[in-house]
Amino acid sequence: MNGRMEVNTHMWFGRPRAWSVAALVASAALVSPACSAQVRESLVDAESLTIGVKADQPGLGLDVEGEIVGFDVDVAQEIAERLGVTDVELVGVTSAEREDKLISGEVDMVVATYSITPARKTEVTFGGPYYVAKQDVLVHADESEVSGVHDLEGRSVCQGEGSNSVRRITDGLGIEVSELQEAKSYSACVERLAEGDVDAVSTDNLILAGYLAENPDGFRLVNNPFTDEKYGVGLPYGDVAACEAVNKAVGEMYQDETASELLDKWFGETGLEVVRSVPQFEGCD
Amino acid sequence: MGTTPARVWALSLLCVATIAGLFGSATVTLDQARDGLDVLGRDAGPQAMATTELYLALADMDARVADILLMGTDHDLGSGRAEAESGYEASRAQAGRALLHAASLTESSEPTEPTDGETVEERNVQAVLDGIGAYEQLAAQALLLNDEAGAPPGEVDPAALQSHRQATRLMHTELLPKAFNLGLDSSAIVRTNHEEGRSSVALGLVWVGGAGVATVVSLIALQLYLRVRFRRRFNAPLLAATVGAVVLTVGVTLALNSSGGHQGEAKDEGLDAAMALARAGAITTDMQADQSRYLIDDSLADNYQQVYLERSQQVLFRPASNLDDYYARIAEVPEAFPNLPGSDGSDGSDPEDPGTLGYLGQDARDALLSGHEGALAEVLAAYNDLQVEDQSLRTAAREGDQETAIDVRMGISHTEDGVFPAYMDALDGLIELHQEEFADGIERGNAALAPWTWGLPVGALILLTLVVVGVRPRLAEYR
Numbered sequence: 001m002n003g004r005m006e007v008n009t010h011m012w013f014g015r016p017r018a019w020s021v022a023a024l025v026a027s028a029a030l031v032s033p034a035c036s037a038q039v040r041e042s043l044v045d046a047e048s049l050t051i052g053v054k055a056d057q058p059g060l061g062l063d064v065e066g067e068i069v070g071f072d073v074d075v076a077q078e079i080a081e082r083l084g085v086t087d088v089e090l091v092g093v094t095s096a097e098r099e100d101k102l103i104s105g106e107v108d109m110v111v112a113t114y115s116i117t118p119a120r121k122t123e124v125t126f127g128g129p130y131y132v133a134k135q136d137v138l139v140h141a142d143e144s145e146v147s148g149v150h151d152l153e154g155r156s157v158c159q160g161e162g163s164n165s166v167r168r169i170t171d172g173l174g175i176e177v178s179e180l181q182e183a184k185s186y187s188a189c190v191e192r193l194a195e196g197d198v199d200a201v202s203t204d205n206l207i208l209a210g211y212l213a214e215n216p217d218g219f220r221l222v223n224n225p226f227t228d229e230k231y232g233v234g235l236p237y238g239d240v241a242a243c244e245a246v247n248k249a250v251g252e253m254y255q256d257e258t259a260s261e262l263l264d265k266w267f268g269e270t271g272l273e274v275v276r277s278v279p280q281f282e283g284c285d
Numbered sequence: 286m287g288t289t290p291a292r293v294w295a296l297s298l299l300c301v302a303t304i305a306g307l308f309g310s311a312t313v314t315l316d317q318a319r320d321g322l323d324v325l326g327r328d329a330g331p332q333a334m335a336t337t338e339l340y341l342a343l344a345d346m347d348a349r350v351a352d353i354l355l356m357g358t359d360h361d362l363g364s365g366r367a368e369a370e371s372g373y374e375a376s377r378a379q380a381g382r383a384l385l386h387a388a389s390l391t392e393s394s395e396p397t398e399p400t401d402g403e404t405v406e407e408r409n410v411q412a413v414l415d416g417i418g419a420y421e422q423l424a425a426q427a428l429l430l431n432d433e434a435g436a437p438p439g440e441v442d443p444a445a446l447q448s449h450r451q452a453t454r455l456m457h458t459e460l461l462p463k464a465f466n467l468g469l470d471s472s473a474i475v476r477t478n479h480e481e482g483r484s485s486v487a488l489g490l491v492w493v494g495g496a497g498v499a500t501v502v503s504l505i506a507l508q509l510y511l512r513v514r515f516r517r518r519f520n521a522p523l524l525a526a527t528v529g530a531v532v533l534t535v536g537v538t539l540a541l542n543s544s545g546g547h548q549g550e551a552k553d554e555g556l557d558a559a560m561a562l563a564r565a566g567a568i569t570t571d572m573q574a575d576q577s578r579y580l581i582d583d584s585l586a587d588n589y590q591q592v593y594l595e596r597s598q599q600v601l602f603r604p605a606s607n608l609d610d611y612y613a614r615i616a617e618v619p620e621a622f623p624n625l626p627g628s629d630g631s632d633g634s635d636p637e638d639p640g641t642l643g644y645l646g647q648d649a650r651d652a653l654l655s656g657h658e659g660a661l662a663e664v665l666a667a668y669n670d671l672q673v674e675d676q677s678l679r680t681a682a683r684e685g686d687q688e689t690a691i692d693v694r695m696g697i698s699h700t701e702d703g704v705f706p707a708y709m710d711a712l713d714g715l716i717e718l719h720q721e722e723f724a725d726g727i728e729r730g731n732a733a734l735a736p737w738t739w740g741l742p743v744g745a746l747i748l749l750t751l752v753v754v755g756v757r758p759r760l761a762e763y764r
Contacts, residue, residue: 118599118602118639118642118643119604119639119642121642122639122642149587150587167606168606171606171607172591172606172607173587173591173607225588226587226588226591227591227595228591228592240476244473244476244477247469247473251405251409251466252405255405255408275458277458277459277463278462278463278466280461280462280465280466281466281469283469283472283564284469284472284473285472285557285647
């Protein structure tokens with residue numbers, strides 16, 4: 001700002017003297033409060049983006065011979081493109097790393113089955129959700145007696161380490177499962193399900209559908225969802241402009257049916273009942 | 286030596302030019318500031334506020350339908366079927382008006398997709414409009430089937446239930462999300478306008494400051510030249526003009542700063558807070574309707590109970606994994622107020638407890654600064670009353686006492702003494718306080734600029750007159 005004013009005074013005076021410099025400084029002090037209200041840097045002005053995605057979640061973000069592919073990855077690319085960014089670097093992140101990497105600036109954006117929760121909203125600004133997943137149940141293909149979450153009464157259920165999906169069934173709905181198994185990851189849970197070591201796996205339906213798509217004949221998705229998991233686009237805290245731009249991009253993705261096509265591409269074969277209209281956004285404040 | 290009068294002339298003209306520059310830049314910047322206040326205060330602000338009513342009206346329509354279905358043949362339950370029907374009609378009309386507001390707001394903003402001439406928002410408005418028609422058909426069908434079947438309270442006819450499921454699904458997957466997003470869009474439009482206005486005023490201030498400095502410097506240059514050439518101690522009119530130029534520059538700058546401050550307060554503490562609370566009211570409306578849906582649809586009861594908890598958490602968040610935990614945690618909030626349980630997390634005692642959050646929690650944190658504690662305490666108490674009633678409703682339902690559960694439910698939404706209308710009244714009181722803050726901020730912003738409407742041209746004329754008065758006698762010496 002000072003620089004700009006000096007240019008103006010030079011234009012008018014040619015050679016500013018000592019006192020004019022003093023006056024300049026004085027007036028700069030006068031004007032500066034208005035200038036300090038400048039807009040902070042926002043991702044909307046970025047030319048390249050580093051986006052954190054899952055690298056171990058089939059159907060959503062999975063590292064396949066060095067290239068990460070999945071629904072989340074495609075959504076991330078679409079959003080970046082609609083923000084006018086072509087230079088996108090994808091980085092694999094685990095669930096536990098998402099906040100830290102976003103806060104440290106290691107990634108600019110996170111699209112990684114990242115549920116919007118009131119607690120997370122205190123350190124991350126969320127665009128979207130771009131999809132509202134729901135907790136559902138995956139059982140072995142031979143299992144015909146489970147048609148809803150209440151049928152898990154007396155059955156064993158597996159959850160991934162650090163997840164509380166089974167607690168939602170036991171504490172939240174008061175259903176008594178016979179055994180709560182905890183595996184290292186949901187992939188490990190699904191392996192146990194395939195081998196008959198556990199009766200059911202319960203977590204977000206998009207995640208379950210991702211496993212089902214890998215082995216459509218081995219499992220069955222119950223399709224009786226009972227919670228909402230709002231998959232948001234994690235952004236640096238307070239970047240309201242980027243959040244609004246992401247919401248606009250997601251809105252467009254649903255209007256031009258890109259979102260619908262991506263849901264079909266990744267989950268079309270699984271019998272998952274997908275929602276094809278735009279989710280209710282969380283808001284950017 | 287003809288050069289002295291020529292130089293006096295040149296310096297004088299420079300003074301006149303810089304004074305004109307000061308006048309011009311200040312006029313433009315003051316106009317920009319006034320425009321910003323006008324757009325926020327008269328157009329975008331009130332329209333954005335109106336958009337939030339769309340979600341409320343739609344949620345209320347679906348709530349009334351669920352209540353009428355729950356009542357079945359007993360038309361005197363709660364405040365009665367006729368009341369519910371007229372409430373439905375009123376909300377239907379309200380939704381229409383809110384859509385018109387949304388449409389005019391989206392049209393007045395810049396088109397974002399010039400290629401096909403229709404913005405995301407415009408298409409959303411159209412989609413909601415179409416969706417309301419489809420919803421009304423399904424809802425009317427559900428009510429008709431239930432009436433024809435003569436279904437007693439709480440035992441909705443299966444075919445009617447089928448139509449109701451479709452209707453409420455349409456409402457919750459198509460209409461409400463788009464309505465909510467339209468409200469967010471209007472917030473975004475207001476924010477963008479506000480920030481663009483602010484940065485153009487900030488740029489204008491740089492010009493005003495520059496022109497002010499230029500004026501002062503050229504007046505001093507003229508003063509010094511006259512002092513050297515004419516051996517006078519100082520020229521009083523030019524000195525007065527110099528002081529005047531400083532006063533004018535500082536005055537306009539301060540007025541713009543103060544007006545911008547008031548505008549910012551009007552937006553942040555007035556409009557944004559009022560809109561957030563209006564959203565809280567709309568979500569609560571939908572959430573209390575989940576009680577009726579829970580009672581009429583056994584096969585989806587778990588789901589309706591779960592979304593009830595999720596919507597509750599959006600309105601006022603306390604960590605809880607089920608409703609019983611939540612009731613207990615929420616009861617602590619009005620008790621502890623104005624302290625907030627687990628607030629700011631700085632005590633670090635419980636990493637599982639991020640604090641009291643959600644729309645009401647956020648307002649509670651801000652209210653501690655703005656003196657709305659009284660109104661907010663009422664809202665928090667009324668919200669807890671709603672949850673207390675919810676607990677007795679679900680306890681009765683779990684124990685198989687359908688009749689009591691229905692009575693509790695219809696009591697909650699009773700227009701005269703229900704806890705839900707009482708909560709909405711308390712919330713409206715709080716929203717009104719924020720709206721007053723909005724109106725006050727706009728008014729103060731305008732008041733800060735008002736004196737300069739005449740002060741600036743008069744001041745500039747005085748400066749010009751002083752320059753003429755100061756220079757004329759010296760030039761006269763060369764005639």
